[in-house]
Amino acid sequence: xxxxxxxxxxxxxxxxxxxxxxxxxxxxxxxxxxxxxxxxxxxxxxxxxxxxxxxxxxxxxxxxxxxxxxxxxxxxxxxxxxxxxxxxxxxxxxxxxxxxxxxxxxxxxxxxxxxxxxxxxxxxxxxxxxxxxxxxxxxxxxxxxxxxxxxxxxxxxxxxxxxxxxxxxxxxxxxxxxxxxxxxxxxxxxxxxxxxxxxxxxxxxxxxxxxxxxxxxxxxxxxxxxxxxxxxxxxxxxxxxxxxxxxxxxxxxxxxxxxxxxxxxxxxxxxxxxxxxxxxxxxxxxxxxxxxxxxxxxxxxxxxxxxxxxxxxxxxxxxxxxxxxxxxxxxxxxxxxxxxxxxxxxxxxxxxxxxxxxxxxxxxxxxxxxxxxxxxxxxxxxxxxxxxx
Numbered sequence: 001x002x003x004x005x006x007x008x009x010x011x012x013x014x015x016x017x018x019x020x021x022x023x024x025x026x027x028x029x030x031x032x033x034x035x036x037x038x039x040x041x042x043x044x045x046x047x048x049x050x051x052x053x054x055x056x057x058x059x060x061x062x063x064x065x066x067x068x069x070x071x072x073x074x075x076x077x078x079x080x081x082x083x084x085x086x087x088x089x090x091x092x093x094x095x096x097x098x099x100x101x102x103x104x105x106x107x108x109x110x111x112x113x114x115x116x117x118x119x120x121x122x123x124x125x126x127x128x129x130x131x132x133x134x135x136x137x138x139x140x141x142x143x144x145x146x147x148x149x150x151x152x153x154x155x156x157x158x159x160x161x162x163x164x165x166x167x168x169x170x171x172x173x174x175x176x177x178x179x180x181x182x183x184x185x186x187x188x189x190x191x192x193x194x195x196x197x198x199x200x201x202x203x204x205x206x207x208x209x210x211x212x213x214x215x216x217x218x219x220x221x222x223x224x225x226x227x228x229x230x231x232x233x234x235x236x237x238x239x240x241x242x243x244x245x246x247x248x249x250x251x252x253x254x255x256x257x258x259x260x261x262x263x264x265x266x267x268x269x270x271x272x273x274x275x276x277x278x279x280x281x282x283x284x285x286x287x288x289x290x291x292x293x294x295x296x297x298x299x300x301x302x303x304x305x306x307x308x309x310x311x312x313x314x315x316x317x318x319x320x321x322x323x324x325x326x327x328x329x330x331x332x333x334x335x336x337x338x339x340x341x342x343x344x345x346x347x348x349x350x351x352x353x354x355x356x357x358x359x360x361x362x363x364x365x366x367x368x369x370x371x372x373x374x375x376x377x378x379x380x381x382x383x384x385x386x387x388x389x
Contacts, residue, residue: 001217003231004047006096008213015186017179017197019210022098031072034097036065041100044071046092049236051131052082058092061100068097090236101211106199107166108132109180111187119147122154122184124162128199154184168202175208190228191221219250240285240308247300249287257282258312258389259381260305260343262298264289264323272317275374281382284311291322298331299338306341313344313385317377320351329357333364344369344384348377 003011009019021038024047025031035042046058053059058080060071072095079089106128114121124144127135135142144165146158156177163176179200187195194216201211222229234242244252251266255273259281263269266288273283285308289301305311318328332347348371349357361368369384371377 001219001222001229001232002049002236003215003217003228004049004094004096004233004236005045005213006047006094007231008215009096009210011186011190011215012183012197012210012213015189016182017186017210018175018208019213020098020101022096024094025072025097026076026094028069028073028076031095031097032065032069035062035068038097038099042068043096043098043100044068044075045096045098046075046080047094047096048080048082048085048090048092049233050080050082050084050090052084053080056080056082058082071095072097093233093235101201101209102204103199103201103211104204105202106211107202108135108196108198109183109200110194110196110198111184111192112194112196114147117147120150120184120187122146122148122159122162122180124166124180126166128201130198132196132198148184150188153188154181156181159184169206171206172202172208179208179210186215190215191218191225192216193218240304243307244287244304247304248297249289249300249304251286251288251290252304253286254308255283255285256310257284258310258385260284260308260311260314261287262289262301262305262314262316262318263287264291264318264320264328268317268319272315272374272378275378276315276382279375279378279382281378281385284308289323289328293322293324293327295327295331295334298328299335302332302335302341303339306339306343311343312388313346313381314341315377315381316345316347316349317374318349318351320349320353320357323351324353325349325351325357326353326360329360332368333360333366336364336366343388346371346377346381346384348372348374 006024013019023034044060062068075092078092081089108125108128110123125142127142159177159180163173196214197210199211201209238254240254261283263272269288276283346369369380371380
């Protein structure tokens with residue numbers, strides 16, 4: 001789960017990471033009021049779940065409350081298109097109004113999980129203001145890393161070492177050490193999957209401020225992070241993904257292909273996506289139906305796929321382990337009886353109770369395209385999508 005910049009900064013401040021003065025506005029009048037209270041130059045930032053706001057016109061520096069009001073008026077209610085959004089862009093419902101900062105240096109600071117090491121890693125760099133991926137590609141030597149044992153947390157000397165290696169002034173070492181330690185504490189306490197401050201700015205008067213911030217949270221921890229879950233803005237998410245969650249399908253991601261996929265198991269689902277690409281097609285989604293043996297789960301999956309206008313064919317690929325093939329087959333029949341699917345359906349079943357599942361489908365009278373290997377299923381799905389298109 002993602003949150004807006006202003007929400008991320010509220011959490012940063014709560015954990016002792018200094019941020020610029022400012023406030024969130026949902027109307028142009030509110031933006032003017034906040035700007036008047038800050039005095040001087042302010043920055044108006046569109047609040048969207050996407051990077052690249054500056055180049056897209058979503059960040060403006062203004063010199064007066066009146067200018068702040070006009071900038072906010074142009075942004076609020078519009079749709080911002082950046083390199084990280086769809087061509088339709090994302091809606092802007094609020095702006096962050098902050099004091100403009102005179103920046104002397106820009107640093108990078110982030111906390112993420114290193115899956116290879118099985119540990120949390122704190123990353124820092126003097127090359128702030130850039131994407132960390134770009135830094136890693138062009139100047140990997142500029143990225144400092146410190147792996148943290150979750151049982152021990154951040155020892156002060158580890159944070160202090162990172163601060164020293166950022167070539168900070170002596171007076172800045174202590175506050176930088178505290179910021180590094182506090183960002184890790186936030187990451188751990190709130191079950192983050194990413195905590196990133198970019199840039200972490202050294203101001204001309206020697207302060208260290210989190211000028212921009214990004215926090216992502218582990219959805220699997222939402223049951224114990226109720227306050228964080230309430231920060232979710234579904235308006236920023238793909239409507240189909242929101243609909244999937246409301247129907248109990250947690251593992252659904254919209255993609256840009258035209259073959260809707262219903263698969264059990266994340267690994268198998270990824271393999272299906274790769275195989276479709278290999279045979280000249282493309283998946284319209286990632287959908288791991290899981291191992292819950294309820295026909296209605298299959299019905300809900302079909303409802304999601306049939307509401308996607310990009311889907312020109314459906315591929316059901318099930319390998320029954322704990323999931324029972326006969327239950328999946330019952331779900332396919334129920335879906336066909338409850339809705340107009342309207343596109344070809346390719347079905348490949350294997351595993352637990354496959355004979356019973358085959359019998360259910362054979363006796364249903366449905367016009368399904370059958371396949372008995374993953375390769376065959378992928379090829380038939382691609383052919384069906386082309387004919388349907």
